[in-house]
Amino acid sequence: MADATPLRPxxxxxxxxxxxxxVVVAGYGIxxxxxxxxAARAGSRVLxxxxxxxxxxxxxxxxxxxxxxxxxxxxxxxxxxxxxxNMEKFxxxxxxxxxxxxxxxxxxxxxxxxxxxxxxxxxxxxxxxxGEPGWEPPHDEGLMYSGGENAAPFNTVAEPAPRGHVPQMxxxxxxxxxxxxxxxxxxxxxxxxxxxxxxxxxxxxxxxVDGDRVVGVVAKQYGKELDIRAEHGVVLATGSFAYHDRMIxxxxxxxxxxxxxxxxxxxxxxxxxxxxxxxxxxHMDATEVAFFGDPQMMARGILVNGRGQRxxxxxxxxxxxxxxxxxxxxxxAYLIIGEAAYEQSLTTETSTPFFRQPPTWAAETIAELExxxxxxxxxxxxTVELYNKHAVxxxxxxxxxxxxxxxxxxxxxxxxxxxGFTAGFTLGGLRTDLDSRVLHVSGEPIPGLFxxxxxxxxxxxxxxxxxxxxxxxSFYGRRAGIAAAKN
Amino acid sequence: MADATPLRPxxxxxxxxxxxxxVVVAGYGIxxxxxxxxAARAGSRVLxxxxxxxxxxxxxxxxxxxxxxxxxxxxxxxxxxxxxxNMEKFxxxxxxxxxxxxxxxxxxxxxxxxxxxxxxxxxxxxxxxxGEPGWEPPHDEGLMYSGGENAAPFNTVAEPAPRGHVPQMxxxxxxxxxxxxxxxxxxxxxxxxxxxxxxxxxxxxxxxVDGDRVVGVVAKQYGKELDIRAEHGVVLATGSFAYHDRMIxxxxxxxxxxxxxxxxxxxxxxxxxxxxxxxxxxHMDATEVAFFGDPQMMARGILVNGRGQRxxxxxxxxxxxxxxxxxxxxxxAYLIIGEAAYEQSLTTETSTPFFRQPPTWAAETIAELExxxxxxxxxxxxTVELYNKHAVxxxxxxxxxxxxxxxxxxxxxxxxxxxGFTAGFTLGGLRTDLDSRVLHVSGEPIPGLFxxxxxxxxxxxxxxxxxxxxxxxSFYGRRAGIAAAKN
Numbered sequence: 001m002a003d004a005t006p007l008r009p010x011x012x013x014x015x016x017x018x019x020x021x022x023v024v025v026a027g028y029g030i031x032x033x034x035x036x037x038x039a040a041r042a043g044s045r046v047l048x049x050x051x052x053x054x055x056x057x058x059x060x061x062x063x064x065x066x067x068x069x070x071x072x073x074x075x076x077x078x079x080x081x082x083x084x085x086n087m088e089k090f091x092x093x094x095x096x097x098x099x100x101x102x103x104x105x106x107x108x109x110x111x112x113x114x115x116x117x118x119x120x121x122x123x124x125x126x127x128x129x130x131g132e133p134g135w136e137p138p139h140d141e142g143l144m145y146s147g148g149e150n151a152a153p154f155n156t157v158a159e160p161a162p163r164g165h166v167p168q169m170x171x172x173x174x175x176x177x178x179x180x181x182x183x184x185x186x187x188x189x190x191x192x193x194x195x196x197x198x199x200x201x202x203x204x205x206x207x208x209v210d211g212d213r214v215v216g217v218v219a220k221q222y223g224k225e226l227d228i229r230a231e232h233g234v235v236l237a238t239g240s241f242a243y244h245d246r247m248i249x250x251x252x253x254x255x256x257x258x259x260x261x262x263x264x265x266x267x268x269x270x271x272x273x274x275x276x277x278x279x280x281x282x283h284m285d286a287t288e289v290a291f292f293g294d295p296q297m298m299a300r301g302i303l304v305n306g307r308g309q310r311x312x313x314x315x316x317x318x319x320x321x322x323x324x325x326x327x328x329x330x331x332x333a334y335l336i337i338g339e340a341a342y343e344q345s346l347t348t349e350t351s352t353p354f355f356r357q358p359p360t361w362a363a364e365t366i367a368e369l370e371x372x373x374x375x376x377x378x379x380x381x382x383t384v385e386l387y388n389k390h391a392v393x394x395x396x397x398x399x400x401x402x403x404x405x406x407x408x409x410x411x412x413x414x415x416x417x418x419x420g421f422t423a424g425f426t427l428g429g430l431r432t433d434l435d436s437r438v439l440h441v442s443g444e445p446i447p448g449l450f451x452x453x454x455x456x457x458x459x460x461x462x463x464x465x466x467x468x469x470x471x472x473x474s475f476y477g478r479r480a481g482i483a484a485a486k487n
Numbered sequence: 488m489a490d491a492t493p494l495r496p497x498x499x500x501x502x503x504x505x506x507x508x509x510v511v512v513a514g515y516g517i518x519x520x521x522x523x524x525x526a527a528r529a530g531s532r533v534l535x536x537x538x539x540x541x542x543x544x545x546x547x548x549x550x551x552x553x554x555x556x557x558x559x560x561x562x563x564x565x566x567x568x569x570x571x572x573n574m575e576k577f578x579x580x581x582x583x584x585x586x587x588x589x590x591x592x593x594x595x596x597x598x599x600x601x602x603x604x605x606x607x608x609x610x611x612x613x614x615x616x617x618g619e620p621g622w623e624p625p626h627d628e629g630l631m632y633s634g635g636e637n638a639a640p641f642n643t644v645a646e647p648a649p650r651g652h653v654p655q656m657x658x659x660x661x662x663x664x665x666x667x668x669x670x671x672x673x674x675x676x677x678x679x680x681x682x683x684x685x686x687x688x689x690x691x692x693x694x695x696v697d698g699d700r701v702v703g704v705v706a707k708q709y710g711k712e713l714d715i716r717a718e719h720g721v722v723l724a725t726g727s728f729a730y731h732d733r734m735i736x737x738x739x740x741x742x743x744x745x746x747x748x749x750x751x752x753x754x755x756x757x758x759x760x761x762x763x764x765x766x767x768x769x770h771m772d773a774t775e776v777a778f779f780g781d782p783q784m785m786a787r788g789i790l791v792n793g794r795g796q797r798x799x800x801x802x803x804x805x806x807x808x809x810x811x812x813x814x815x816x817x818x819x820a821y822l823i824i825g826e827a828a829y830e831q832s833l834t835t836e837t838s839t840p841f842f843r844q845p846p847t848w849a850a851e852t853i854a855e856l857e858x859x860x861x862x863x864x865x866x867x868x869x870t871v872e873l874y875n876k877h878a879v880x881x882x883x884x885x886x887x888x889x890x891x892x893x894x895x896x897x898x899x900x901x902x903x904x905x906x907g908f909t910a911g912f913t914l915g916g917l918r919t920d921l922d923s924r925v926l927h928v929s930g931e932p933i934p935g936l937f938x939x940x941x942x943x944x945x946x947x948x949x950x951x952x953x954x955x956x957x958x959x960x961s962f963y964g965r966r967a968g969i970a971a972a973k974n
Contacts, residue, residue: 098740250769253585282737285772376884397863
């Protein structure tokens, strides 16, 4: 089916310029705001085109993790040692296979400076650490493990250091704004102070070219087409393609019917307008995968697949549980937990009370449970028997769950049906270089065209850690602004 | 890194025409030859441009399976019932998620006619069935299960029917040509009889366009650039991107260092020249995965992952074992087998003697074996105990291996290290419609441009069955030739 928009670039000779700026940024989320700030600081007149009625994008609705490390002042203040090399080791192990090694090295080397830049631009981080398993800190703590750094197998690959930096919220529980909002707000205010202008309810349609060079963008506002001239460059930053059905079906079919953690405006338009110019793509199948289980409960139980087999250390980053469940276990997962441990998880201060649900099954014995759940005969019994034999000694040779969480399962038992408990957003997109220049399929940059954020392929390929998306979006958003201004 | 070739299309006004034909086909493999035959039959002057010094491509080196069904004369002659609907059910279950449903339905409906077309064009099929587990028939048998149709879980989804049609070889064991050669030879002879001309040692470089329309191709022969005019259309059929490192790293990183079952000429050039025109892509991460294990041995033993857990019915299509091992088990696989069963597998007439290897480990007990192999303590013991409990009754509730292969493992035991035993080729590529027109990212066909074979995304997405690649390559190769001639 054809798109409503033609996508093919408009020759500059046919454009009737309605607006002009030095740098035109499409999308006012995390990548767009960072690009705008840096371009404005470099002396450019910057115009942001935003599809919705206000700044924010997916970032403002997100938990707000920014993946930073290598020894940030926050890490140091909280007593955690880290280095760019150590951070790089983890990211290469956790975000591949096929992750962009140059980008990861670059990102790790620039991480401390990037933290300082965010702080200098008003983003607040509270020097408090949250050490419990969970998706996000429950209050306004500023630092947390967010990628399984302290769990098997990564805790044997690199020295564990928490790198999930969360902008400080006033009080999350009373319904005030979350970390992502507290990231976007000071940055949007900074942009405004620098004279960045924004137009809202504007959708980009296609690029305007002069020969091979991008010199503007056609956008639509209230039904009217606008030809917007970019004297120095266009920065694409309109987010993922999680809500473009044809792209999901063609590139990331495991997400069919389960887009999540992105906003519906994420329609892949930046990717498509650049593809129409011959832009190259990368890792279009890569996705973040959320898993709607309570980490406090999961750590205290065992997760099994549709065959009743364990497959992931239950105390790791829940996003990793999500990926391994969706990618490798056909989205089949069950949590088995002893009643006492289940009760304990409910009274623990946990970050994700909304993931709590009543057990799907309950039984005195694993044999009963196995039969009630319809698992293959003897399979769950075999799994629990093996788990318990080692758990008596606090050991988990099969998967390396940490000793503190490894205790024998004791009846009566509860089991939770977690099949299909996943949703996610896409991580693949335009191939860009370290200056956020969009690369043509020939490998050469497309003159005048820059991109950052989730319309690009960033530091992730097969894996994910919370904060890498706002992380590389902000990091390479800045690069895009700098490069476009200079262009 | 930039490509040596510029890839960007050449405007027709700048071309100096060195050759002219109605239909220009790039690549003389299975898709190319089928396109050429149909275009010639439709009255077009056809010129094939081939990079090597002769016809054949990867097809001529392949085992020669063509995936056909729905009740072909060969299936009927051998007593197998099948229908297009039944075939479609299997393909949808086995080749997804995300497989192109329209293409699969179209392919199944056209399958009997396609068989007849191949036969009419000289491709011989011997009415003999080979029913043993294996990669290929050991002699000149014409029909075999080639996608796990008769194994769990697909044998419960659709009525099992063998669909791997193999052109007859004179005598495979005496070193004569294989099934793929016997497919290509009569088709190449047919093309020649129809007046199709071919030039060899010619590499395509970029397309030539008149506005949005493709009107030719720039190619290089012995260092000289040739501008070749296509009055009706260009058909791209140059194969996969298995040997283009940047594409593999960016799209199918699990294949890094393990390209296989394709020829080194498979450099993705067709995909890239079309991308430069804004062509859309699909399923770039999809890959076929070969697994270098002897199916006769595997069926008699159990396959376990790096945690000592079973994960696949050992009597299924070995390509499925390969995919599940590489995609879901981090390429970690071990085969455990009793000595007597191992000896038996060696004396069985099997299709893949070259996959035989001496055991990596041997031990009197599973406990010893587990320890020697360095598997997690008690894990393999637990797995074998569970397997044997059911195998006594010929049952495998965990994975559904068929009764005939499900027997208790009895010591002494042998184990084979099969980690990294995979290689594969890519299945993703240009997005095409049912007439093999290359689709622009806008969803509209790119005028004058057609493609088929492994430079396109065909009937496979996540899964694979042997014969689907030569199958959709030949099927949509024909469509490309017909559509280009009419254009």
